Amino acid sequence: MTDAPTWAAPCADGPIDARVRVPGSxxxxxxxxxxxxxxxxxxxxxxxxxxxxxxxxxxxxxxxxxxxxxxxxxxxxxxxxxxxxxxxxxxxxxxxxxxxxxxxxxxxxxxxxxxxxxxxxxxxxxxxxxxxxxxxxxxxxRETGTGTLPFEVVGPLRxxxxxxxxxxxxxxxxxxxxxxxxxxxxxxxxxxxxxxxxxxxxxxxxxxxxxxxxxxxxxxxxxxxxxxxxVPPGRVRAFDVAVEPDLSSAAPFLALAAATGGRVLVPGWPERTTQPGDRMREVLASVGARTEATPEGLLATGAPGGRLSGVDLDLAEVGELTPVVAALCALADSPSRLRGVAHLRGHETDRLAALAAELGRLGARAQELPDGLAIGPGDLVGARVRTYHDHRMVMFGAVVGAVVPGVVLEDPGAAGKTYPGFDLAWERAVGPAAGVGAG
CATH class of the missing domain: 3.65.10.10 (Enolpyruvate transferase domain)
Structure with a gap:
C-alpha cells in the first residue's frame, strides 16, 4: 500500500454514448x-x-x-x-x-x-x-551510469x-x-x-x-x-503547423465504446496520419467492435452487450496501445496473445510485468511471454490497481473499471504525462454527462 492519491474509476451502468475531443499529439x-x-x-x-x-x-x-x-x-x-x-x-x-x-x-x-x-x-x-x-x-x-541518466554531452560538434x-x-x-x-x-x-x-x-x-x-x-x-x-546537411525551415489530436490518447475512449457496447465519437480524426494510434481501428475490428469515419470524426461502436473476442495480435509497431488492448483482452470471452512488444520492458516501467501483475490482481489469467503477454478470461473483481508512475497504466485501469465495479487506481495524475485531466474527461464520458461531450 502506498500514500499515492487514488481514483475510483467510474463504472458504466450501460452502453455509453460520448463525444470526446482529445488533446494534441x-x-x-x-x-x-x-x-x-x-x-x-x-x-x-x-x-x-x-x-x-x-x-x-x-x-x-x-x-x-x-x-x-x-x-x-x-x-x-x-x-x-x-x-x-x-x-x-x-x-x-x-x-x-x-x-x-x-x-x-x-x-x-x-x-x-x-x-x-x-x-x-x-x-x-x-x-x-x-x-x-x-x-x-x-x-x-561523460556518463556516471551505463547508457542511462545522468550524463553530460559536451559540444560543439566539429x-x-x-x-x-x-x-x-x-x-x-x-x-x-x-x-x-x-x-x-x-x-x-x-x-x-x-x-x-x-x-x-x-x-x-x-x-x-x-x-x-x-x-x-x-x-x-x-x-x-x-x-x-x-540526412544531408542543410537548413531547417521555420514553420507554422497544426498538431494532430493524439490518437493514442483516444485509444482508451474507443476501447470504452467496445467494452460497454456503446458509441464514442472522436472529432478531428485525421484522414491521413503517421501516428501509430490510428491502428486502434484495426484492433477494435479484431475484438468485434467497429469504427466509421464520419464528417464529424471517428465513430467507434461496440457489439451489443459489449461482447469482445479474444485476439492474437502483433503489436510491435504500436506498442503504446498494449495496455489498453490488454484491458480489452481481460474483458474478452476467449484467450488472447499479444506479441512483438518485448521493448515495453524499458518504458516508464516494465509494462509487461506491470500488466501481468495488475491483470492477476483483477482476477484475469495473465502470463508474461518473452515478447508479450498471454491473457485469459477470469472472474474479474474490483481491486486497487497500481499504475507505476505510468500514464498508459492509468488508461488500462480506467478501461477495466468501466465494466468491473470497484476498481480503484493509484496515482491517476500519472496520466498527465500525455493527457492532463484524463480522469475528468473519463468521468464525463462514462458518467451522466457523457451525451454532451467530454475532454
Whole structure:
C-alpha cells in the first residue's frame, strides 16, 4: 500500500454514448519543438499538447537558449537561439523519453557541456545507443551510469574532414534512438548517415512520423536501404503547423465504446496520419467492435452487450496501445496473445510485468511471454490497481473499471504525462454527462 492519491474509476451502468475531443499529439508536439529549436527563424505550433512531457521539452529548449512563448495554449511560438544552442546548462528530463533521447543530439551542437538528469524511474531507461552514436562522431560524452541518466554531452560538434559520418546503432530497444539522430542530422556540419544494426526495429510508424515532419521543414532523408537513412546537411525551415489530436490518447475512449457496447465519437480524426494510434481501428475490428469515419470524426461502436473476442495480435509497431488492448483482452470471452512488444520492458516501467501483475490482481489469467503477454478470461473483481508512475497504466485501469465495479487506481495524475485531466474527461464520458461531450 502506498500514500499515492487514488481514483475510483467510474463504472458504466450501460452502453455509453460520448463525444470526446482529445488533446494534441505528444509525439508530434515534441518533434516539432526539437525542429523549432534548429529552425532558421521563429516557428508556431498550433493546438500543441500541454502536458508533463511537452513542458519538459519546452524547458529543455529554454535551457538551450530558445525563447518559447506558450502563454496562448492554442499557439506556441518558438524563437531559436542566435548562434545555435548554448551550453553550460542543465536539462531536467523528468520521465520524458523523448527529452532524454531527442535532446542530446541537439546538445552536441551547443557551445559547451549540457547535463541531463530526470526522475528516478527514468534512470533505468536506455539512452546508450544515442550516446554511443554521438561519441562515434566525435562528441564528448561523460556518463556516471551505463547508457542511462545522468550524463553530460559536451559540444560543439566539429566537422571531420567534410565527410558524412556513418553511425551504426542497435535501435532494437526503441525507435526513438533513430528518430533522435534523424531530427538533428541536418544541422550537423556534414549531415549524418545512420544504420540500424539490430534485429527487429519496433514502432516503425514513429520513424515514418519523424521522416514526415522533416520533409515538411525541407529536410528530405534518403533511404540507401531499408535499414539505413542519409540526412544531408542543410537548413531547417521555420514553420507554422497544426498538431494532430493524439490518437493514442483516444485509444482508451474507443476501447470504452467496445467494452460497454456503446458509441464514442472522436472529432478531428485525421484522414491521413503517421501516428501509430490510428491502428486502434484495426484492433477494435479484431475484438468485434467497429469504427466509421464520419464528417464529424471517428465513430467507434461496440457489439451489443459489449461482447469482445479474444485476439492474437502483433503489436510491435504500436506498442503504446498494449495496455489498453490488454484491458480489452481481460474483458474478452476467449484467450488472447499479444506479441512483438518485448521493448515495453524499458518504458516508464516494465509494462509487461506491470500488466501481468495488475491483470492477476483483477482476477484475469495473465502470463508474461518473452515478447508479450498471454491473457485469459477470469472472474474479474474490483481491486486497487497500481499504475507505476505510468500514464498508459492509468488508461488500462480506467478501461477495466468501466465494466468491473470497484476498481480503484493509484496515482491517476500519472496520466498527465500525455493527457492532463484524463480522469475528468473519463468521468464525463462514462458518467451522466457523457451525451454532451467530454475532454
Amino acid at each position: 505528444k509525439s508530434l508536439t515534441n518533434r516539432w519543438l526539437v525542429l523549432a529549436l534548429l529552425a532558421d527563424g521563429p516557428s508556431t505550433l498550433r493546438h500543441p499538447l500541454r502536458s508533463d512531457d511537452t513542458l519538459r521539452m519546452v524547458g529543455a529548449l529554454r535551457a538551450l537558449g530558445a525563447e518559447v512563448d506558450d502563454q496562448d495554449p492554442q499557439a506556441w511560438v518558438v524563437r531559436p537561439p542566435e548562434g545555435g544552442p548554448r551550453g553550460g546548462v542543465d536539462v531536467d528530463c523528468g520521465q520524458a523519453g523523448t527529452v532524454m533521447r531527442f535532446v542530446p543530439p541537439v546538445a552536441a551542437l551547443a557551445d559547451g557541456p549540457v547535463r541531463f538528469d530526470g526522475h528516478p524511474s527514468a534512470r533505468a531507461r536506455p539512452v546508450g545507443p544515442v550516446l554511443r552514436a554521438l561519441a562515434d562522431i566525435g562528441v564528448a560524452v 566537422a571531420a574532414g567534410g565527410r558524412t559520418p556513418h553511425v551504426r546503432i542497435d535501435a532494437s530497444a526503441s525507435s526513438q534512438f533513430v528518430s533522435a539522430l534523424l531530427l538533428a542530422g541536418a544541422a550537423y556540419p556534414a549531415g549524418l548517415r545512420l544504420e540500424h544494426t539490430g534485429t527487429a526495429l519496433p514502432s516503425l510508424p514513429h520513424i515514418e512520423m519523424t521522416l514526415d515532419v522533416l520533409a515538411e521543414v525541407g529536410v528530405h532523408v534518403d533511404r540507401p536501404d531499408p535499414r539505413s537513412w542519409l
